[in-house]
Amino acid sequence: MTATAPAAPPRTGAPGDGGPDAPRALRVWRSARTPVAVVTALVVVSVLLSLGTERFPTGYLEPGSVSPDGTRALVEVLGEDRDVDVVRSSAAAGEAVARAGGDAVLVVTLDHRLLPSELEELAALDTDTVLVQPSVASLAAFAPGVEVTGREVPDNILEYGFAPECGLPAAEAAGNATVGGELYSAPAGADATGCYPGGSGDALLRVEDGGTATTVLGTGTPLTNTALDTGGNAALAMNLMAADDVVWLRPDPPRQEGSATLWELVPPGLRWSLVPLVATLLLLALWRGRRMGALVPEALPVVVRASETTEGRAGLYQARKARDRAAYALRSGFLERTVPKLGLSAETAPEAVVETVAARTGDDPGHLRALLYPDGHDPYAADDDALVRLADELDERTRRLR
Amino acid sequence: MVVTGRAVLLAFLATVAVALSGLVGAWAAVAALVLLALLLVADVCLAASPAALRLSRDGDSSLRLGDSAVVHVTLANPTRRRLRGSVRDAWPPSSHAAPRGQPVRVDAGERRRVTTTLTPSRRGDARAAGVTVRTIGPLGLAGRQRTLTAPWTVRTLPPFHSRRHLPGKLSRLRELEGQHTAMVRGQGSEFDSLRDYVPGDDVRSIDWRATARNDGVVVRTWRPERDRRILIVLDTGRTSAGRVGDTPRLDHAMDAALLLAALAGRAGDRVDFMAYDRRTRAQVRSSGKGSQVNRIVEAMAPLEAELVESDPAGLVGTVLGTQGRSRRLVVLLTDLNAAALEEGLLPRLPLLTSRHLLLVAAVRDPAVDGMAGERGGADALYRAAAAERTLSERRRVTAELRRLGVEVVDADPEHIAPALADAYINLKAQGRL
Numbered sequence: 095m096t097a098t099a100p101a102a103p104p105r106t107g108a109p110g111d112g113g114p115d116a117p118r119a120l121r122v123w124r125s126a127r128t129p130v131a132v133v134t135a136l137v138v139v140s141v142l143l144s145l146g147t148e149r150f151p152t153g154y155l156e157p158g159s160v161s162p163d164g165t166r167a168l169v170e171v172l173g174e175d176r177d178v179d180v181v182r183s184s185a186a187a188g189e190a191v192a193r194a195g196g197d198a199v200l201v202v203t204l205d206h207r208l209l210p211s212e213l214e215e216l217a218a219l220d221t222d223t224v225l226v227q228p229s230v231a232s233l234a235a236f237a238p239g240v241e242v243t244g245r246e247v248p249d250n251i252l253e254y255g256f257a258p259e260c261g262l263p264a265a266e267a268a269g270n271a272t273v274g275g276e277l278y279s280a281p282a283g284a285d286a287t288g289c290y291p292g293g294s295g296d297a298l299l300r301v302e303d304g305g306t307a308t309t310v311l312g313t314g315t316p317l318t319n320t321a322l323d324t325g326g327n328a329a330l331a332m333n334l335m336a337a338d339d340v341v342w343l344r345p346d347p348p349r350q351e352g353s354a355t356l357w358e359l360v361p362p363g364l365r366w367s368l369v370p371l372v373a374t375l376l377l378l379a380l381w382r383g384r385r386m387g388a389l390v391p392e393a394l395p396v397v398v399r400a401s402e403t404t405e406g407r408a409g410l411y412q413a414r415k416a417r418d419r420a421a422y423a424l425r426s427g428f429l430e431r432t433v434p435k436l437g438l439s440a441e442t443a444p445e446a447v448v449e450t451v452a453a454r455t456g457d458d459p460g461h462l463r464a465l466l467y468p469d470g471h472d473p474y475a476a477d478d479d480a481l482v483r484l485a486d487e488l489d490e491r492t493r494r495l496r
Numbered sequence: 497m498v499v500t501g502r503a504v505l506l507a508f509l510a511t512v513a514v515a516l517s518g519l520v521g522a523w524a525a526v527a528a529l530v531l532l533a534l535l536l537v538a539d540v541c542l543a544a545s546p547a548a549l550r551l552s553r554d555g556d557s558s559l560r561l562g563d564s565a566v567v568h569v570t571l572a573n574p575t576r577r578r579l580r581g582s583v584r585d586a587w588p589p590s591s592h593a594a595p596r597g598q599p600v601r602v603d604a605g606e607r608r609r610v611t612t613t614l615t616p617s618r619r620g621d622a623r624a625a626g627v628t629v630r631t632i633g634p635l636g637l638a639g640r641q642r643t644l645t646a647p648w649t650v651r652t653l654p655p656f657h658s659r660r661h662l663p664g665k666l667s668r669l670r671e672l673e674g675q676h677t678a679m680v681r682g683q684g685s686e687f688d689s690l691r692d693y694v695p696g697d698d699v700r701s702i703d704w705r706a707t708a709r710n711d712g713v714v715v716r717t718w719r720p721e722r723d724r725r726i727l728i729v730l731d732t733g734r735t736s737a738g739r740v741g742d743t744p745r746l747d748h749a750m751d752a753a754l755l756l757a758a759l760a761g762r763a764g765d766r767v768d769f770m771a772y773d774r775r776t777r778a779q780v781r782s783s784g785k786g787s788q789v790n791r792i793v794e795a796m797a798p799l800e801a802e803l804v805e806s807d808p809a810g811l812v813g814t815v816l817g818t819q820g821r822s823r824r825l826v827v828l829l830t831d832l833n834a835a836a837l838e839e840g841l842l843p844r845l846p847l848l849t850s851r852h853l854l855l856v857a858a859v860r861d862p863a864v865d866g867m868a869g870e871r872g873g874a875d876a877l878y879r880a881a882a883a884e885r886t887l888s889e890r891r892r893v894t895a896e897l898r899r900l901g902v903e904v905v906d907a908d909p910e911h912i913a914p915a916l917a918d919a920y921i922n923l924k925a926q927g928r929l
Contacts, residue, residue, distance in 0.1 A: 362518070363516060366514055366517070366524065370507060370528045373510075373511075374504060377499050378504045380498070380499050381498075381504050386597050386630065388626075388643065390586050390625040392588035392589055395801060397737055397738075399738065400863070401867065404882050404883055404886045407885065408879040419881070420878050420882075423888065426884070430891055481874055486871075
């Protein structure tokens, strides 16, 4: 079955002139080519710009991030003399620790993203652990009994830091560090060493439990790119992660499962009623939009005000402040109206006109001469007030001559 | 295809039903759509076909501006179905056709008349645009629509407002012909008859020969010339497009021309009419005696001002060439526009005035007169000066025309028609025709 092409519309203009008679495709192309060119240019430029830049992940304590709160600097330094595994889930962390064999340190950041069961699994790994600002659940899993006893963030922590004031070699060797934040205290009887004491606890707490040690750090600040070169931060971090393998766990946010969207909660009948609703709206549009026959065009004659040219001239006079021309027009109007009434002809000499008008109105002929026939300098065209005076005087003469 | 509000209501009810249907929603939606579509299609198919209608027209074909015309369309339904629906007889917007649409019912084989009233707001020809017939099916849900052609033209004639001046001017004309004949013994007056002397008659009009043959004293009576030819020329160039008051200058000129034509027709003169800008737009030649007013009105109706400069050379050539050779009164209705007249008409006037008597009539704009009287502040004076300048040019052109032996009538829209009639009567009284 073949469709026959519709007959081409009759063309009256020359083909390809781009006018209203050009083929439809050509007209569409001509009107669309500018937007298409602009969009193409924008895409090309943005692609070229993005080619030169490397994308880094961002986020707090993100090992790949180069932003101030990232830890790319520390991970790079660690990577110089030991293996660093960056993992994103507890399962991967477990595998990495197992792969590393005995000598490994597990660094756990953002552990509030981990489920309790995952925390239990991690705590069961037989390895040293560094917890960075752990959650309560995490503390309970890794170092039972340790409690958060306070929170202290000194204003100038980045400049001075805390003194270690303890017997932990890692901290003693590092010296002052910008720790702070949450403070912890170990339960009585535990094999714990607290360092960097604040008001109500220690900012760094190391709990030995059997063969493994759990180090709790109150804040991640010393590890970040900004603070790493301040005081003993770098040394402290290196000392805490002193092992052949460092497994850096920064879990991804847990994915939601099993929740229903609003759409799924709507009863199916209501959902399906959208289909007839659309049909209803279409019918409504057709009902209201269908016109009783086409619009009737009508050619209307062009009609302008007959006084348009006069008003245009008035506007020009006003715009250019053409007082001389205005004064001339007012005077000649007065003379043309008055002179025939005085029994004089239009060709009468100015002197005769002045004489006759003066005789009738009793004006001074010299003043009248200046009023009606100024020679050279016209005092009535000096400014707008003079022009108003001229009109008033002419009107006054008209009244007297009546 | 059209749908009605009833179809929309049905679709909405179907929507509600589907919404309440619960778990079988999908099936309900499909069923509702299919049912709705079936009903609509059935109704469209069962509606009477509008294309099968036979249309015929009758009614008024011309009216004066300001009146209303009634136009009928007769719908004949030759099908075997009853036609139910509505009809719209479409006219251009300025015709103000009412009603816009009306319900109609034509039984099978019957015919029905639909009436539309036109109240045009504009002079000229209005052509019927088409008759739109919408038929609705028996369920009242949907139907068909088709626009059919039924050509008809209604001509709106100039209103001829100045008709009210006609009785007064006619009585003046009768005074010329009647008892005051003796008073108007001018050159060229025609001998009419002899009658008995009545005290008060001019003794100079006593015909002594006739008196000698009769018992009493007999006077000669004259009457104004009859069977003179008058050519009314309407300038439809750009200057006539100007609006004076609410009406274009052209319409004021038409009004004055109609009064003159009516008056001259009653006075026994032959009136020709011509509208000209760069070519002849309309022309009426007198054929024998009788009033030409109706023919002139017909010729005027479709005239509109053209936005071109008038061609005075062509105008003079047309007046001199195509019309008869005898002397006539040429009445030119135009504008006393200094630039247009001085460059165009004045140099060619001697040709015309050597053979004919020319009368130029122009509508003056009261707005310009009002502007010339504006006072108070410099801005008002600039306007007054501009108006004075326009008036001054007008006076100059008028003086120049009069110097060349042309009669000039220059009056505002209210008075142009009677002023032109007066000028004609005066010319007639002076025997200058």
